[in-house]
Amino acid sequence: MLMRQPTGNLQFTYQPPFGATVQDGGVQFSVFSRSATAMRLLLYNKVNDPEPADIIEFDRDTDRWGDVWSLSVQGLNPGQLYHFQASGPWDPENGQRFDSAARLIDPYAQALAGTFQKGDDGVVRPPKCVVVQDDFDWEDDRHVRRDLSESIIYEMHVRGFTRSRTAKVKCPGTYLGVIEKIPYLKELGVTAVELMPVNEFPILDIWGNSPERPNYWGYDPMAFFSPHRGYAHDKRPGAQVNEFKTMVKALHAAGIEVILDVVFNHTCEGNENGPTLSFKGLENQVYYILSEGKHYSNYSGCGNTINGNHPVVREMIFHCLRHWVHNYHIDGFRFDLASILSRDRGGNLIPNPPMVELIAEDPLLADTKIIAEAWDAAGAYQVGSFGNHRWAEWNGRYRDDIRGFWRGDGGTLGALATRLAGSSDLYQHAGRPPFCSINFITSHDGFTLNDLVSYKDKHNMANGEDNRDGDNHNISDNYGVEGPTRRKGVNTIRARQVRNMLATLLLSQGVPMLVSGDEIRRTQRGNNNAYCQDNDISWFDWRLVEKNAEVLRFVKALTQFRKNQPTVRRTSFLTGQPVDGRLISDVSWYSDDGHPLDWNQHHLSMVAYIAAPSRVEDPTGQGRDMVMMFNSTGDDRIQHLPEVGRGMKWNLFIDTAAESPGDIYPDIDGPMPPSNRQVSVPCHSLKVFVSGRVSNRRRK
Template sequence: MLMRQPCPDLQFTYQAPYGAHLTEKGVKFSVFSRSATEMRLLLYNKVNDREPAEIIDFDRDTDRWGDIWSLNVPGLEAGQLYHLQASGPFDPANGQRFDASARLIDPFAGALAGTFQKSKDGVIRPPKCVVVDERFDWEGDRHLRHEMSETVIYEMHVRGFTRSRTAKVKCPGTYLGVIEKIPYLKSLGITAVELMPVHEFPIRDIWGNKLKRPNYWGYDPMAFFAPHRGYAHDGTPGAQVNEFKQMVKALHEAGIEVILDVVFNHTCEGNENGPVLSFKGLENQVYYILSEGQHYCNYSGCGNTVNGNHPVVREMIFHCLRHWVHNYHVDGFRFDLASILSRDRHGNLIPNPPMVELIAEDPMLADTKIIAEAWDAAGAYQVGSFGNHRWAEWNGRFRDDVRGFWRGDGGTLGALATRLAGSSDLYQHAGRPPFCSINLVTSHDGFTMNDLVTYKDKHNDANGEDNRDGDNHNISDNYGIEGPTRRKGVVTIRARQIRNMLTTLLLSQGVPMLVSGDEIRRTQKGNNNAYCQDNDVSWFDWRLVERNDDLLRFVSGLIQFRREQPTVRRRDFLTGHPVDGRSIPDVSWYNGKGNPLDWGQHELAMMAYVSAPSRIADPEGIGRDLIMMFNSTGDDREFHLPEISRGVQWNLFVDTAAESPGDIFPNVDGPIAPTNRMIPMPCHSLKVYVSHTAQLS
């Protein structure tokens, strides 16, 4: 009888067919170029070397197979530094931009080292590629595979999370610094971190000068397969590879998944006036969408657009995703400006784009979460219609409707109810479940939660663009005074509004995404486009953890409740009808007098009697019922509990108008609802009551 033998703890490693790979005798270099007439390998001894120690020519007869140039170099080891160099036609009118003098970054490079070196001869010298040894002791680590419906996402910037002196970590601003703060993330209760771009992007400009406005966010890709060297603690070439893996492994040990924000929509090479750094010098007309054969289409708003539905580029993207999933154990991806993946080679939006479908169906990505920013900079807006049920989406409608309702905008009542219930108008018609909606009120792009209630207008003067940059449509308010104030009335309303929006976010059907620092009122001083602010404006201020510990307690309590109660994270949509053998609807809506709701009124009293389907994992098999009451007006009101609530003990869970610790009762053991069923609702406030028993009959 054959006995099953366990595999040794040598984790599966994915090797793309291109790039630089270690062999038993040296290194094999492979690169695609259809139109190159010559290809060269430039080898360097040190990071700061301006000139290569050796140049090796690829032989056209023996080292080229079809459009692939492949060369074995014996004696080389991990850590070897290199560039590529290609000769070919310079014919911009027909999409060709070869430059025989350009030092090129290998599109499949596993790591980069150094920065752009200052040029005295007009030759751009980009960071050097590094031959990487992918071996790493994962000690049995695997993808965590948290259910999407049970996920709570925390968007964060690797450097900004621990760069401030207030972080008091040994390795500030690095992958290792994140490890030091895992206890904080775990105590907050989130299940996944969504990291802003960690693939390589420029630290200095192309001429080696210090950037006047650094690309702090990282949305300027230079090498898709390489973790950013600027987030490594050890300066040794390639050290970032192991440090990133250490971070993922440590986060997994804490039960936290890792989602990467990937930017496959453009590169840092810019338009026809930009430098030749990599793709332009290897096969420009393949890698970019061109107009009239020469002009770069700019659907990204960043100068060029990656030609994602060209078979060669599509293959590169797939290899890249598999590389991060299997070599770095990441658990998913958020695709920046993902609508660009729906454009064909001429830039036209197409139905059922092959790239989008293939990502969803790729068996090597089956364990991952895939999230789309379902719009682009050229007007495409596909929220609710991007891909199939495998694709989740940043729900921009949720953001706008929640902001508008709590600001007091008229006509927002029905919209808020729809967002609370999982945005069925966007997803149900396509057979997609509520957890396809990634709910957000804020993100890295725009005001922080604190600034959303502190500023009516953006204040981006520090960006050096005369305040022209950044979105003007913020749906924000300052409640009487622009910027910080000590005026008690304004301070009180702002604190309530923050709690109102966070409660709405964390108790809505769908998947909530919280932005790093919103739980402690991080401010960017009114800057809603802090892409270039690598300083205290953007960094996480750890002093606020203690200073605003009341809000941190509030948010942690909401997350704890969400994770414990399947009521607020259903896998299917609410129906308004009795389900699971109960005699009452799974959701009912009432006005402040306890009568059926008139959707034309302003304030909302939501009566949601919901029990989770038995197929949702829960210790009791069911969830508790909720009464959520909303008063977004500037007047105090009194709400009446409807007749249907009789016969059940209701305990207060959340009261956004109360002082801490009375604003939340994490164990759902707050005061019992008054026997006269009259609930006072101060202006701009939200209350949540939870049934004492698991469900109503």
């Protein structure tokens, strides 16, 4: 009789075909280079050693297989430090930039150690690669596998989340520091953290000096397969690997997924004036998109552009994603400037780009969430048309339309309704569901939510670029005073607007994304481009948890409501038609007087009636009807509860104009509407009523 062999704690691991692979008695080193005439392996004893202890030459006859250089070195162990060094043609006019003196980071390096080292010989000494053995004890950890439609994403910076003294953690600014704050994340109600770049990027400049403007955000990749050493508490080579895995394991134990922000669009090597650190010195014309065969195309805005649809680069990205998913148990990816992956080797946007399709169809990535920032720095804008149904997108249209409506911009009511209902204009035509829309109002790039309602203009002087950097189109307002103020009237409107946008975000169809700190009104003092601010401008200020506890309470109640209510997280689009035999349409729109809304009028107020979903989407019958009353005008309004809800029991859930605790009723036990069904909705505010259990749709 055949018996199934129990797997116990065995884990599926993935070994990329290149890089350093630990074998019995030694290490196998493999690297791609088509045009190199010679390849060397540099071995170091210590992190701070400026020169290698050993140099091993690859034999062209026995150590080269096609375009792959590969050799096995006996006697080496995990923790070994190394670089590659390649000789070849120096012919920039034809895209070749070999430098036989350059120490090169292995493109498949699984960890780096140290920083750039100072030297007086003109040779750049980058961080050293570390040989890594995958022997982490995951115990019974698995991917969480939560449906994207049920997700609430929290964008955060690993270092900034706990770097402030106010965090009061043992390991500030590290992967382990995040673990200490998991109880906060769990109580907040988010289901996934989207980590700003955690793959390796430079800490010091190429000469070992502190840069004038450090890349705090991390959008400057140096080694795609390596977790950033700067976020490790233990500074020993390779320690970041286990610490990162420990963080993922702890987040999973709390039911929180981990999504990585990955930057497969450029590297830190820059343009022709930049250093040779890795790709340039191995096969420049393969790894980068070049114009006229020599100049770096700059679709990323960062000096160069990864050649994502070249087969060799495509394979590297493919292996990298698998590596993070199966060796680090990562649950998904957000692709920075993802439209670059839609460009061919000449930089042209192409339909059905191979890289985009490969990511969507790869069987080993089938459990992961894949999210595109569907634009790039060269004018491509593909929101609503990026990839197939497997791809979700940061919905930039949602951000702009919600900001515009609550600011009081004319002609935005229809846009509000469309975004609230899941952006069918962008996704339905392609057969994509509402949860392909990742809804956000703020992100790391731009104003925080607090600053969005406190500043009309950016204030980026601290960045040292004379306030030239950062977006000028913020769709923000200060409501009478630029920046902090003691004027009660201004602060009252700002508080309402914060609640308005938080409520809109968490009650919209699609998937909401919060930015770390927005739930406690974190400020960057008007800086809308804090990429270089590794200080309290960017760091999470934990004192605000207590100071702005009312807003935090508001968000917690919203996340809990969203989890409980399939009414606001449908997997199919609203149609305006009745469902389950009810006479009530799944969504209907009304003017203040209770009549059907005339979309040709330039209103800034309306009433939305959203019915509980069908039995298919809500088999347990937990869904409730909702009435949302919007007023973004400067005047108080009287709005009528729609007649379609007459005879049902209604309770106030949200009143953004009220002081806490009257701004939200977590148990949906707020006051009932007036008997005449006429509700006062103050200026710049939102009221939400929720029905009792909808039972008649369960009749057979």
